[in-house]
Amino acid sequence: MSSNADLKHARKNHLLDSLHDDELERVASKLEFVTLELGHVIYESGEVMDFAYFPTTAVVSMLYLMENGGTAEIGIIGNDGMVGVALVLGGETTTSRAIIQSAGDILRMRPKDLKDEFARAGRFQNLLLRYTQAIMTQISQTAACNRLHAVEEQLCRWLLLSHDRLDSDNLVMTHDLISNMLGVRREGITLAARKLAAKKLIENRRGTISVLDRQGLESAACECYQIVNTEYNRLLGRGISRTFS
Amino acid sequence: MSSNADLKHARKNHLLDSLHDDELERVASKLEFVTLELGHVIYESGEVMDFAYFPTTAVVSMLYLMENGGTAEIGIIGNDGMVGVALVLGGETTTSRAIIQSAGDILRMRPKDLKDEFARAGRFQNLLLRYTQAIMTQISQTAACNRLHAVEEQLCRWLLLSHDRLDSDNLVMTHDLISNMLGVRREGITLAARKLAAKKLIENRRGTISVLDRQGLESAACECYQIVNTEYNRLLGRGISRTFS
């Protein structure tokens, strides 16, 4: 049985918050609360997934590691979603790594419990399927964006995606970390970040980027950010963007 | 009721072929046979989907169109899969265009029939969910590949993906078409194709590329091709690659 505190915490995750009280109570009784640190790997590529994760304040990156040593992020998941759709889809593993990009709290659930709830074919199943499409949209847009847009535009997109999933305007992350996510050189991020700072859109400090002008950042980003956000809104009934909240 | 000819044709699609006789008979009775031409748009971005499509000899591209005029393919679907997973996921539309990349035959089904069959929570549901994960893997790998690999490697990957889904070693497609799919310049494809021809992996003719050395092409491709193929095999019990068939 779950306490009110548990339920209140669970409602910080948008997917869980979309459930009715009775559904949420049943689901929440299966959830375990954990706090995870930056860099913690919650899934390794090809390995069995022990849990599905519903972030509340933590943010997770889905990362690909290539043979040539390069890395590229294919999606960001925070309080808007769930990490581990492969469990409901039946694959049990994925070809990407899931890693904590911003330390924080996260709720987790055993695969069996998740599948049992999914099999009820109720609102939760519907939500998870729609969420699957949302994350597919994010990944698809990333694929096209990686091909067609400049690093500076992509940096804006990425900062917005992270900003949306965090409480603060101060994003604690190094240029080096961002460069691994976007699959470019660290110097490329330094350069692009300096340009954005010159436009007063962000402020660069050691290990931290602060968002100064959210609107301006959206204007400087490629269309990819808004397209994905609009699609999340359509599919899940609310945007993740702070602009809509 | 469906004839034996219908069933035999349906079995050319790997997803349908994975069904047992009784399931396939029920599903096939809802399928309609059509032949579609190169360039035919079966879904437009954001528009309602009238059918789900199961290609047999046709090949479909999932294409993104950007504001700056650029285009990029996020996935290829042939007799290995289905176009329209958004219908079972509940989104009804997607943000990409689906276009016939190689003319041929295709079976189609009304959304309601697809959803009814999905709701039976049987083997077909399981298959579609696993297929969804497979296509997600393909899109994800494309995202990372677009960022980290050279055009020549990507061309090899793309030729292999197309070759797998066609009966012939002669791929009827122009450099211009391929450049739109990979999101690069036409000249870039011409150059890369000439290099591959110099290595005797393919032969370039006007409007046609012939695969001469399938093994060599796989060696020249980035790892992305094999990763996706292995994952299809794991999820759906068979690889799409001709190497495995």
Added chain:
DNA sequence: TTGAGTCTGTGCGTTATCACACATAATGGT
């Protein structure tokens, strides 16, 4: 057979990003 249309080959200068090297600056622990 001729010509319009399409596809491919090639050259040019431009730009974005890369790879490497190293200087400078901020931070945190002792």
Added chain:
DNA sequence: ACCATTATGTGTGATAACGCACAGACTCAA
């Protein structure tokens, strides 16, 4: 207060891909 560590700034040259322009070659239909 100091030092080791980590993060950022900057320079130089290499490379990959771009945009544009146009020539040549193939194809199909009149």
